[in-house]
Amino acid sequence: MASSTPEPATATLLERAQTFLSENKRAVLLGTAAALAVGGVAYYAATSSRPRGAGDVEKGARKEKKEKKSGKGGKKKKTVKDVDGPILEERERPKAKVEEEDALLGTPLTAEQIAAMSEEERTRLAASFKEKGNAAYKDRRFAQAAVFYTRAIEVTPKPEPVFYSNRAACYVNMQPPQLDLVVEDCDAALKLDSNYVKALNRRAIALEGLDRLDEALRDFTAATILDKFANQGTAQAVERVLQKLATKKAQEILANREPRLPSFTFISAYFAAFRPRPHPALPAEPSTGDQTLHLALQALDSADYAHAVTLVNEAIEQGISWDEGRAEAFNLRGTFKFLTGDVPGAKADLQASLEVLPTFTQSLVKLASVHMEQGDAQAAFKCFDDAIKVDEKDPDIYYHRGQVLFIMNEFTQAAENYTKSTELDDSFVFTHIQLAVAQYKSGNLASSMATFRRTLKAFPQRSEPHNYYGELLLDQQRYEDAVEKFERAVELEKLKSPPNVLPLVNKGLALYQWKQDIGAAERCCAEALRIDPECEAAVATLAQLSLQQSKIEQAVEYFGRQSALARSEPELVNALTYQYASMSQVEFLKNYPQMAAQLSALARGI
Numbered sequence: 001m002a003s004s005t006p007e008p009a010t011a012t013l014l015e016r017a018q019t020f021l022s023e024n025k026r027a028v029l030l031g032t033a034a035a036l037a038v039g040g041v042a043y044y045a046a047t048s049s050r051p052r053g054a055g056d057v058e059k060g061a062r063k064e065k066k067e068k069k070s071g072k073g074g075k076k077k078k079t080v081k082d083v084d085g086p087i088l089e090e091r092e093r094p095k096a097k098v099e100e101e102d103a104l105l106g107t108p109l110t111a112e113q114i115a116a117m118s119e120e121e122r123t124r125l126a127a128s129f130k131e132k133g134n135a136a137y138k139d140r141r142f143a144q145a146a147v148f149y150t151r152a153i154e155v156t157p158k159p160e161p162v163f164y165s166n167r168a169a170c171y172v173n174m175q176p177p178q179l180d181l182v183v184e185d186c187d188a189a190l191k192l193d194s195n196y197v198k199a200l201n202r203r204a205i206a207l208e209g210l211d212r213l214d215e216a217l218r219d220f221t222a223a224t225i226l227d228k229f230a231n232q233g234t235a236q237a238v239e240r241v242l243q244k245l246a247t248k249k250a251q252e253i254l255a256n257r258e259p260r261l262p263s264f265t266f267i268s269a270y271f272a273a274f275r276p277r278p279h280p281a282l283p284a285e286p287s288t289g290d291q292t293l294h295l296a297l298q299a300l301d302s303a304d305y306a307h308a309v310t311l312v313n314e315a316i317e318q319g320i321s322w323d324e325g326r327a328e329a330f331n332l333r334g335t336f337k338f339l340t341g342d343v344p345g346a347k348a349d350l351q352a353s354l355e356v357l358p359t360f361t362q363s364l365v366k367l368a369s370v371h372m373e374q375g376d377a378q379a380a381f382k383c384f385d386d387a388i389k390v391d392e393k394d395p396d397i398y399y400h401r402g403q404v405l406f407i408m409n410e411f412t413q414a415a416e417n418y419t420k421s422t423e424l425d426d427s428f429v430f431t432h433i434q435l436a437v438a439q440y441k442s443g444n445l446a447s448s449m450a451t452f453r454r455t456l457k458a459f460p461q462r463s464e465p466h467n468y469y470g471e472l473l474l475d476q477q478r479y480e481d482a483v484e485k486f487e488r489a490v491e492l493e494k495l496k497s498p499p500n501v502l503p504l505v506n507k508g509l510a511l512y513q514w515k516q517d518i519g520a521a522e523r524c525c526a527e528a529l530r531i532d533p534e535c536e537a538a539v540a541t542l543a544q545l546s547l548q549q550s551k552i553e554q555a556v557e558y559f560g561r562q563s564a565l566a567r568s569e570p571e572l573v574n575a576l577t578y579q580y581a582s583m584s585q586v587e588f589l590k591n592y593p594q595m596a597a598q599l600s601a602l603a604r605g606i
Helices: 008-022 025-030 052-069 098-105 109-115 120-140 140-153 161-173 179-192 196-207 213-226 232-256 264-272 288-301 305-318 323-340 343-356 359-372 378-392 395-407 411-424 429-441 447-458 463-475 479-493 502-515 516-533 534-548 553-564 571-589 592-604
Strands: none
Touching: 052 305, 120 140, 120 161, 140 161, 140 463, 161 196, 161 479, 179 305, 179 463, 196 232, 213 232, 213 571, 232 411, 232 571, 264 323, 288 305, 288 323, 305 323, 305 411, 323 343, 323 359, 343 359, 359 378, 359 395, 395 411, 395 429, 411 429, 447 463, 463 479, 463 502, 479 502, 502 516, 502 534, 516 534, 534 553, 571 592
C-alpha cells in the first residue's frame, strides 16, 4: 500500500501491474490474448434497499405504455435480445375466438378441463392468460399479473420460458419483493433457454438481494458476455457485485487470518528506508530480556526477520531493564505489527515507545506512517514537526516527510524535503533516487535525468539507481535503455544474499512491453519467485501475463496467491476482485463452451 511503503519508487512496479489489470477489466472477463484498453474500474453502489433493477422493470413497462398511447412504436415487437425495450416480452397472439377465451379467464381450470382441450386450444388460452398478465403488470397489479402467468404455465402444452420470466418480474416488483420465487422462476426459464439474458439479469438481481453474491456475479457475468457488452447497466452490475463480494470476502479473511509477514523484498525495502544507526548499548548487568533484545537486533541486521519478530516479542515478555532498550523493543515490535497490517497494534507500540523515550525520533517518524495509513495526514505532519523539535538534524525525518508528500502528489515539496535530507547526509542513496523521481513527476525531465546520472556516478555499486532509472526510461518507452539498466541492477543484486528481485520483475515487464516477449517476462518472474516466493509484484505480473494468453485458470491461481500475500484490506480487495472476475469467466466458459470461439473473436474486434 502506498502509504505504508517507504519507497514510492519501489511501489511503482506493483502499481503498474495493478494498473494494467484495471485498464483491462474487459480482458479479465473475456480471457483473451488481445490487449484491450477500456478504462479504469469504477464501482457502483446500490442506492436503495430495493433490489437494483426493479425500477428499470417498471420504467420499461411505463415507457411501452406511453409509446402506445402516443402511437409511436405500438406495433413494434420486442424480443429477448432487446436491450432498451420493456422487460415483458410480447409475442403475436394467434387468431382465435376472443369471446370464448375470455369466458374462461375468470375461473381457474381443473386438470380435467385442461386435459380435455386440444393442443391448439391450450396454446391459444396460454397466450390469452399471458396478455392478461401483461396488462395487469402494466397497471402495476403485480399479484394479479402473477396469477395470470401461473395459469399460462398450467395450460400451455409446451413450456415457455417467457411465462416464468414474466412471473419473476412480478415477484421482483411486489412489496416486499419475493426474491426466492424470482430465483425459482428464472431457474425454470433458464432450463428452457440457457441464453435467456433477461432471465439471467432478473435472477442476478434477486441473488444480489439475497446476498448470494457468488451466484449473482455468475449471472451478471453471463448476461454481460451474452449481450456482447452492449448493456452498460449489466456491465456496471458486474463491477458492483465484484466490489461487494471482494469486500465481504476480504473482511472475512482478515477477521480469521493470523498475522503474517509480507515478502522479504517488501520488508527489506522498508528497513532500508531508514539510515543505519548503532544499537543501544546493553547495561553492565543485562537481564534475560535485555539479552534477548540484543539477539533480536542481531537477527534484524542479518535480515532474519522471522526470528527478529519472535525474539523481540520474547524480550518484551521477559522484561527489559533500561529505558532506551524498552523504547527500542516497542519500536521494533510496532514496526513488525505495521508490516503485518496490524495498524492499531503498531500505533499502540509506537506510542508506548515514545512514552518511555519521548525523544526517539524514529518512533515519531514511524507513527506518522501509521497516521497516514489511517488517513490522518494532519496527525502525521504533527509527528514530523515534533520530531524536528527533538532533533532538527535528523535526515530521516525529512526523507520520510518527503515520502508522505510524494504519496500526496506534492512533488515540489517532496523534492525540497529530499534535498534537505541530502544536505544533512548525502550518503543515503534513496534520497537521491527519490529526488530524481519527484523531479520527474513534476515534469522536470532534464533535472531528473541529471540527478540520476549523478547518483549512478556516486553509487556505482548500488543496484537501486539503475533499477529506478530504468523505470523512468521504461515510462518514456525507451525500452532498450531500460532493459540495459535493469540488467545491470540484476547483476549488482547477485552480489547480495538474498538479492532484491524487483529488477528481475522490471526486466520482464520491459521485455514484454518492448518485444511482446511473454516467455522472457514469465522466466524473469519465475526466477524472482524462486528467490523470493512471496514477491507480490512477480505474482501480479504473472497473473497479468496469464490473462494475456487466455490462461484464465492459471490467472485465478495467481490472483489467489496474491490474495494470500495481501497485507491490507485494500490490497486484498483488489486481488480478490480480479480473482473472482476471472473465476466467473471460467465458470461462464464451462456453462457455455460453445461461446469460447465467439469470445476470442469479440475480444479481437472481429
